[in-house]
């Protein structure tokens with residue numbers, strides 16, 4: 746790779762902010778250049794959705810790029826809504842997500858509300874080339890919303906080991922334990938190895 750920047754194809758400004766912050770830290774910082782391209786998202790497993798999106802993004806930008814897909818998976822629902830969380834958030838919101846789990850739990854209890862946030866980064870070296878996948882997962886619980894409601898379902902996800910939701914915690918803390926951070930650490934290793942080639 747000729748320089749230290751990578752094209753990130755996303756229309757989500759919150760994702761972009763976090764990815765830039767996470768990749769700017771470390772021994773070899775990586776610059777992120779955004780291209781906002783509307784890429785259709787297929788149905789399927791998180792990996793299938795991620796691969797198809799990145800392959801289409803590489804065609805659209807005509808070169809190497811990364812894309813990212815975030816799923817929120819409920820244990821009681823065997824992993825759903827998963828990659829479809831965006832549409833559930835849009836249509837039922839924080840309160841609706843909580844209500845979906847009320848039948849699995851006792852009032853005030855976290856048991857039955859287990860969930861995991863799954864981040865899937867996909868890297869394409871260019872149009873028509875094999876897409877590589879890098880996953881990161883953070884376990885937690887779905888709780889009644891607390892904190893700012895600026896980013897997706899942040900206010901309704903409390904990661905294990907914390908009493909705060911993602912939305913309540915300092916963004917710097919979220920960026921050291923998040924699903925996105927964990928996936929990016931794997932992607933970072935790959936991008937750095939490419940640069941040594």
Ligand SMILES: O=P(O)(O)OP(=O)(O)OP(=O)(O)OC[C@H]1O[C@@H](n2cnc3c(O)ncnc32)[C@H](O)[C@@H]1O
Pocket residue numbers: 754755756757760786813814815816830831832834896897898899911925
């Ligand atoms: O252009 P792309 O990258 O696809 O951006 P998007 O907003 O469509 O994102 P996804 O398809 O991956 O859908 C993921 C949904 O989860 C939300 N989301 C993603 N990361 C999150 C995080 O760290 N905390 C809370 N919500 C998040 C996001 O706002 C979407 O509603």
Ligand SMILES: [Mg+2]
Pocket residue numbers: 786
């Ligand atoms: Mg999307």
